Amino acid sequence: MTAQIIDGKAFAATLRSRIAAEVAALAGRGITPGLAVVLVGEDPASQVYVRSKGKMTREVGMASFEHRLPAETLQDELLSMIEQLNADPAVNGILVQLPLPGHLDESAILSAILPEKDVDGFHIMNAGRLATGQKAMVPCTPLGCLMLLRDHLGSLSGLNAVVIGRSNIVGKPMAQLLLRDSATVSIAHSRTKDLAVVCRQADILVAAVGRPNMVMGDWIKPGATVIDVGINRTEEGLVGDVDFDSVRAVAGAITPVPGGVGPMTIACLLANTLTATARVNGLPDPEGLTP
Ligand SMILES: NC(=O)C1=CN([C@@H]2O[C@H](COP(=O)(O)OP(=O)(O)OC[C@H]3O[C@@H](n4cnc5c(N)ncnc54)[C@H](OP(=O)(O)O)[C@@H]3O)[C@@H](O)[C@H]2O)C=CC1
Numbered sequence: 001m002t003a004q005i006i007d008g009k010a011f012a013a014t015l016r017s018r019i020a021a022e023v024a025a026l027a028g029r030g031i032t033p034g035l036a037v038v039l040v041g042e043d044p045a046s047q048v049y050v051r052s053k054g055k056m057t058r059e060v061g062m063a064s065f066e067h068r069l070p071a072e073t074l075q076d077e078l079l080s081m082i083e084q085l086n087a088d089p090a091v092n093g094i095l096v097q098l099p100l101p102g103h104l105d106e107s108a109i110l111s112a113i114l115p116e117k118d119v120d121g122f123h124i125m126n127a128g129r130l131a132t133g134q135k136a137m138v139p140c141t142p143l144g145c146l147m148l149l150r151d152h153l154g155s156l157s158g159l160n161a162v163v164i165g166r167s168n169i170v171g172k173p174m175a176q177l178l179l180r181d182s183a184t185v186s187i188a189h190s191r192t193k194d195l196a197v198v199c200r201q202a203d204i205l206v207a208a209v210g211r212p213n214m215v216m217g218d219w220i221k222p223g224a225t226v227i228d229v230g231i232n233r234t235e236e237g238l239v240g241d242v243d244f245d246s247v248r249a250v251a252g253a254i255t256p257v258p259g260g261v262g263p264m265t266i267a268c269l270l271a272n273t274l275t276a277t278a279r280v281n282g283l284p285d286p287e288g289l290t291p
Pocket residue numbers: 141164165166167168169170171188189190191192195208209210211229230231232261262263265
């Protein structure tokens with residue numbers, strides 16, 4: 001069997017055009033969604049993402065506000081910038097690019113963002129709402145993975161899902177979303193014994209580790225759906241956490257890197273910004289952009 005390639009890039013482009021249509025409809029009511037992105041320091045990869053986010057934000061007709069702060073920015077200075085964005089009615093979504101320089105307290109910064117403007121879904125209030133099945137802002141990368149899975153599989157109910165990785169930004173919220181769709185969910189991590197054996201049970205395998213080509217073909221249940229979240233820059237270029245060639249020969253479907261989950265993350269950031277804008281204006285959630 002050769003796996004079907006799940007084209008995240010194409011799916012994301014379709015999603016963005018649907019978002020653009022909704023933004024155009026809001027313009028008729030005098031509403032323009034606004035997304036503020038805050039970048040502290042000069043990490044080259046982060047600069048690339050921030051530039052790409054700004055471009056796509058403008059392309060769907062939203063207002064983009066970019067704030068670049070020097071690496072030596074103090075905690076209080078960053079907090080006062082967030083206060084200012086919290087209070088600004090033109091800003092519907094706030095994203096503070098991670099990782100932050102080491103002297104800054106990441107969880108204090110993320111908690112300072114108003115939960116209703118927290119389009120990354122990293123605020124503890126949104127994590128708690130997701131975990132308890134309430135209306136939340138859902139982290140973009142797991143939301144994008146869920147959209148691809150639902151599109152490919154229809155129902156996830158009763159399927160065995162294995163998530164490798166337990167970070168607060170990918171692994172844990174991914175597991176919550178799969179559970180919410182009634183999958184039987186296992187979360188694996190660096191202490192998991194016999195990872196290959198655990199993975200072989202998976203009808204759905206999500207790899208969010210940060211280790212190039214770690215997941216091998218003989219870890220895969222024949223016909224499984226494999227979602228590769230990993231973004232690893234190597235001498236061979238950008239690769240995922242999944243060994244694409246060996247896994248492709250066994251899986252039923254697989255997301256490539258690049259062109260899989262990455263573009264979905266940015267499209268879901270715009271989706272969350274639109275959702276946040278609708279909610280603050282007392283409008284119903286846009287169709288199909290929330291879990
Ligand atoms: N495509 C996209 O849009 C995005 C991609 N990413 C990418 O996804 C990957 C994961 O990101 P993130 O969650 O932030 O990373 P973290 O480093 O925060 O988490 C990595 C997780 O992988 C686990 N892990 C590490 N080594 C192993 C191992 N040998 N076997 C099993 N599990 C292991 C860790 O376990 P433990 O907890 O025990 O240490 C941890 O839970 C990265 O490549 C990142 O670049 C991230 C965000 C968005």
